[in-house]
Amino acid sequence: MSADELAQAITVARALEETGRLVPGTAAPDADALVEGYRRLVSARRLNEQAGALVRQGRLAVYPSSRGQEACQVACASVLADDDWLFPTYRDTAAIAARGVDPVEVLSMLRGDWHCGYDPTVHKVAPQATPLATQLLHAVGVGHAARLKGEDTVVMALCGDGATSEGDFHEALNFAAVFAAPVVFFVQNNKYAISVPLARQSVAPSLAAKAIGYGMPGVRVDGNDLVVLEQVLAEAVGRARAGQGPTLVEADTYRMESHTNADDATRYRTDDEVAEWVGRDPVVRVKTYLTAVGALDEAREQRITAAAEEMAASVRAGLGTEAPVDPEELFAHVYGTPTPQLVEQRAALRIELDGEEA
């Protein structure tokens, strides 16, 4: 490992300054592509706000918001090809939507449904994982199977800073490195695992630095900078596709809201700390840049806002109605064919329900 490789795992890479100016020496990003990125950022932000409102109205059971992390959400989806796979967590609703899945379907699980809502095989998006870090191994399995079959699929595997302390995080990175599996591990380091700060998860110089121990590149980036995220993640995807194995990318970002609506972040962090990150907002940063270079006029901005409003309205409509629930679904998918015991239990429930109706 060279000094450069160590440096890129520890130093935060950035393309756009917090002020929205390009970091000196950075090539200007393609303006049209960045306007598209901005459109996605606005949509992701709107989705976070809409979902939060739906929780308050009792339409969603719970919502872990990615407010403040929208650049990560957008970038990890936009660098993937159609046949690639995304492995999201409970916090990555906006990333799944950015991948093209209808947000109404994505929100099924958080609404309290018994299934993930979308068909994982259509958009190649795994069900949102809640048991921390466990999904990273599945990502490695999908990638390794693709390699064995001679397919050039790449897998984007997401997790948080807290999840890097789990055993499955270690096992997944190690497996992926040993088998040169085409996986990009993307850690959104938002500084907290519910209430527990990063310092209690790790004293490593960075989370990306952990890659070095597994023999893969680690890259640390500004997680509120869409431009650098897309660049670094696209490079990692390219390496994976070319058969050069996995990469660990750590995004330095911040969870602007509480862990979920059920949490109270004032118990464990200060307003001052939160305020510092307001100035680093990922959506504003891109907007400032695009406006300054003349790529975002009023009309364009309005179209983008209107599209986001339209999406939000469709989410409200989709979650505004209670879809009928079939109690027999309890038994339908536990096995491909229900066991005789489940057939009996289903019949018993049916009799019970018929009795209630009578």
Added chain:
Amino acid sequence: MSKMTMAQAINTALRDAMTADDSVVVFGEDVGALGGVFRVTDGLHRDFGESRCFDTPLAESGIVGVAVGMAMNGMRPVVEMQFDAFAYPAFEQITSHVAKLGNRTRGRLRVPVVIRIPYAGGIGGVEHHCDSSEAYYAHTPGLTVVAPATNADAYGLLRAAIEHPDPVIFLEPKKHYFAKEDVDLASPVLPIGRAVVRRPGRDATLIAYGPSVPVALGAAAQAATEGRDLGVVDLRTIVPFDDDTVCAEVRRTGRAVVIAEAPGFASVASEIAARLGERCFHHLEAPVRRVTGFDVPYPAPKLEHHFLPGVDRILDAVDTLQWPDSREVTA
């Protein structure tokens, strides 16, 4: 018909499945060049190559988690846990994902993974090398749990497990690995979920699975010399449980003893006894008895023989089944 050990029968099943279906891959700890610590995967790496049979890093959760992902991407992984008591690091993957993924996706992603586990005792294994872990798996909805008792069944049931659309926990009784029996490889793939009557009997029914089946048969043979005609049902599959076959036998005899090596409390044996109580009560002449391991950690070799259900303990239980005086053994 050929004579082979259970290790060879399972090896043959793996070979035949790998030959029949390119998506079958075998992996785990030491399963490659070594052929597994019990030699079950002997020669597979040599004959099918690194892409079909490979060693992994030493990480059970990793092995099972990667298998889930490979199954999501169209493969049929057959993974080996090196020992029953070393499968626990994978427990989270098994209960949260292997067992639930089909349900969580409304059947859109099924998990045709087979997890082979060298299982149970009787080999004099030192600490942490033996356990009867079937209850953990049987208690987890979504898992199919298979426990062959004969070498022929090990072949037929493993072929079925690999073809099965749902995940299967395949419990291989270690003490059978190196014992030779006749195996008819032309025999069809056995159905999952069906028990078999190993020995018909008029007086009472012994119910067993895996390593306890030969012990039950031994008890039945001994009882026959003493004038008592005991039947033996071999479950073959623990989940789904074959209520029909088991209940039919017990209703005929009116007496039942369930035999298993695992500690009895909250066990598969307890579940069977409860089911018989619920379903066969009016046919029963006596309470269903259980002969199981004690509720202690799996004992070291020096104490193991006190722990494992044996012929005498089974026959003692049979003696308590409230026989009418006229049927008391006279021999």
